[in-house]
Amino acid sequence: MGVTSRGFAVLFLAGFAAQPAFAYKIFVSNEKSNDVTVLDGDTLEVIDTFEVGQRPRGITVANDGNHLLVAVGDDDTVEVYDTETYERLHTLPSGPDPELFVLHPSGNPLYIANEDDNLVTVVDLENRSMIAEIPVGVEPEGMGVSPDGSVIVNTSETTNMAHFIDTESHEIVANVLVDQRPRFAEFKSDGSEVWVSSEIGGTVSVIDPATHEIKHKIEFDIPGLRPEAIQPVGVRITEDMETAFVALGPANRVAVVDPETYEVLDYLLVGQRVWQLGFSPDESLLFSTNGVSNDISVIDVEDREVTKSVQVGEFPWGVVTTPD
Amino acid sequence: MMPARFLLAAAFAVAAGGAAAQEAARLDPDWPCVQRKVPTLTPAAIWTGPAIEEAGDWRDDEEVRELVNLLSQRRVPQDEAEATIESFAEGLPAEERSARLTLLFAGLFDTMNAERSEIIEGIERYARHQKALVETIREQKETVEVSPVGTGSEAEQQLFWNLRIFEERRQSLPYICEVPRLVEQRLFALGRAIGTVVSE
Structure with missing residues (x-):
């Protein structure tokens, strides 16, 4: 009897050990319904929705996955939420109309593009203070950071430039003219290239960060x-630089x-007006936010196939996951 | 009763429009919506299945014609519409499946694209009426003496009603401007549902 009980206990614990301790979560900012949809990373089903400030767009996870940062442009702030309870913890001094931001690879500070004020604002997440305001081109939006954290790239939609900014001096070290309306900047994981999408130009410029060419x-x-009708916006490159x-x-x-x-290998039909992309923590899945069909599409990275679409809020904009 | 003076100021302010409306007006003076005017849709933005131009005439297939008529109606819930598509696909012999599902998409595309274009034309007519109304109001304003309490002559009453009609139409404009997008949304969702069963 005792042995049997122990046997059950071992089986029971082994069953638990086989499961990941916590499934990751997927957060989607909904620009029009002013809320964030939460999905379970295992089932890919909506598990919650919570209200945030006005016009949420940029979204990221900070503080080891415990904090969710949401740029709420019409409230001129960045809100910080608990990723477990969805309680609003505090706000950050973002500067006016924050749209998109990027976190330094060390987890701090945060670099925010202020669309209406032609600035990139640097904010310390620990003491919630503004470290610097860097003047850039007109309508800054895209924000990318080099893997070593030494350079950030901001794109300005109207000036049509990618601004390379030194993260130590907060000075612009180079401006690269790209095609019309640049929206997004993404570095390769080895730092050898930064890709900048141009929405109206219809291209992605691959820039060498060393020569700025x-x-x-x-x-x-x-x-x-x-x-x-082909308007490139969100760009994601896998860590292994395969896709x-x-x-x-x-x-x-x-x-x-x-x-x-x-080479463009394929075009996958997702949803209407697809803008932003985000990987699952293990990069086996890619999520796209489809602003007009009000859903996200799930793409199998290896098979390069759309496997599912899930309805979220109105005008989904950004997507991010918590770490595993 | 809202003072005529206030409504008049509001009417002219609205006629001037916000930045987005001004940008839209620059592209097409009769287009009153913030949303960009896209007069017709392209099948390639919705569909990756077999070419619809080669599918034949969907009107010749009675079952498809009836389904197009049913599924294109926005009052039929999306879930129900997708279930109907699935059940239609299941009932098809394997050799007909791809061709008839493509025919179904072709029918939905033709029907809903035409409906959407009619709605867009309707919005333009609506905008032209509003513009004409502003002109009438402007002329009336030059000839009508507005009394402080707004209870004056028949001409003043007419001005008041014109202002009121203008304002009420203006308030409903954001909803009207959303309608083309609703049709597009539904067509995309139906196309995606058909695309899924074609490739199964």
């Missing part, structure tokens, strides 16, 4: 679609690109 421009062509994905806005597709040859 454009080494290649990726172009897109979808039979049956007018070129102006890159580019969200193409009203083309309703995500392009799959070979990061070595820059």
